[in-house]
Amino acid sequence: MKSPAEVLDAFENIRRAQRAGVYAPHKPLLALLALARVQRDEPRQVEYGEIDGALKQLLTEFGPSSAPSSRHYPFWHLATDGLWDISGPRQTLARARGATPTLGELRQGHVKGGFPLDIDAALRADPLLLQTVASRMLDTYFPSSLHGDIASAVGLDLSAPPRELREDPSARETYAESQRKRRDPTFRDRVLRAYEYRCCICGFDLRIGHMPAGLEAAHIQWHNVGGPDIEPNGLSLCALHHKLFDLGAFTIEPQNHRVVFSQYAISGERGTTGHLQFHGRQILAPHDPGLSPAAQYLAWNASNVFKKPARSSSLTKSADQLT
Template sequence: MKSPIEVLNAFDAIRPAQAGDGYKPHKPLLLLLSLGRVQRGEPRLAEFTEIEQRLKNLLLEFGPTNSESRRHLPFWHLHTDLGGALWDLSGPAALLNRPAANTPNIGELRANRVAGGFHPDVDACLRSTPGLVAACAHKVLEKYFPGTLREDIAAAAAVDLDEPSWVAEATGTYQVTQPAKRRRSGEFRDRVLRAYEFRCCVCGFDLRIGHIPAGLEAAHIMWHHVGGPDVEPNGLSLCALHHKLFDLGAFTVEPNSYRVLFSQHAVSGERGLSGAMQHHGKAIYLPVDLQHRPAQEYLSWNMNSVFKKPWWTICN
């Protein structure tokens, strides 16, 4: 059986499914779903058909456009990561012995009742080490997703993050403690909010309590954990609501005109038309300093990687 540290390192070593500018969260979402199954004491292996719909729903909500159509890929390709040391497959030998690049389609996985789950050594360690499941979930969430979405993703994947969860090696033993909160540098936030004159660049929200801005956040246009730098051209000053919507891909900012573009997947009632979506087609408030304005390369990344296309047609 693997040690807890070896299991944590295995989760950290998964190859992200990332091609060009596009970010594909298929593997991390499947890992979180599977961690939730372990946490609930469900069987080690699950047929693709058992988890297909839940993975599809996660990709629809938290993935880029059309990512749900490739929901079968992580189920197959996780087996090739780390030489199969993390993910295990069960099914007809003729199918499993295919070259890794010869990926079965969704119909083949269904018809052949292919099942997947953690390798027996990993599964045994996860089930026998208190807090290790939550520790691995924290690692996946912090590595692959922005802070605005982590709790929502964990809830949708049915992973309990509240239990004591960090497994640390000390003098040959393993200790379970509460995970340390990651400290975020306030410098990036301060610089971005100052560049936008302490207001949301979409709706103009600028509430202060005394001299302290309230409900304003510095959003990374290109997410920090995929290489987005802590510089003003990669930041937007957004109220908490628009920050969440931005990271969900409900809207983006057009790289040339700086107009707000809402996704056609964002559906709202009449109140929405006088709320968040009233800003569709309007230019954001821009920093006076040209050097602090959003860079096209970061806005293009967000539009191609996070935004749920297509956007609503602009008539004016």
């Protein structure tokens, strides 16, 4: 098993694009996707066909317009950096590293890839090391404004580890087990799809090509305090309203699903153009009523996050009880 320093060196020595200034996120995104698999304690190697869709979506959302067409390149070329272990048909493995297999060859040959055994073992044994590697990769290859979106898209949990983990290495095994039970990487897609890719507060639905931009899946009852990764515990929110929701500036009334702003939320634009215009309005409902936010999660949010008292309005009695 490699030492933490050797693992960090291995990730920092990933070869970049040959020309200076070229943005090539292929290898970093594949590596981050694989780190998330390790964090969830999934098998070391995965067939290319199983992650082809995820790679295409990642490169469509976070790469240049031409990136998705070459999404299979890093699955083959990351091995030349000593960071990827490939298995598959002998005739495929025998070809020169510069001769990249086609998408069809990787799929039909059931070619598998994953971190080498010694790196994989070190990452599984030390969840803090895994988080450090992921954070450094995000810092190295992507602007800070995208870090949260990318981590969410690949299913990585980069929340700060508890103090006892940093001070007591013997606690790392317990922490590693808790990490394996963390976020479901499909939560974001399921919630955004339920709300038809729009913010349920303001209707924001900008897309870049076919990909939604600036939309996030918010947990109503926070994940770190037991909130499940299911649609009734999720809201599709633009980045701004997600931030405001998590700050307790507004909540959602449990029965009629109306927006309730806090008296502490003060805006210079209180009319039809300011954020407070949404106070008292119903959220834009998901396409399936069965995916609507559940009352018990909204009640948790109102009790634990929302900054009471609520602003006065003609809301229903249950909304008034938030005060």
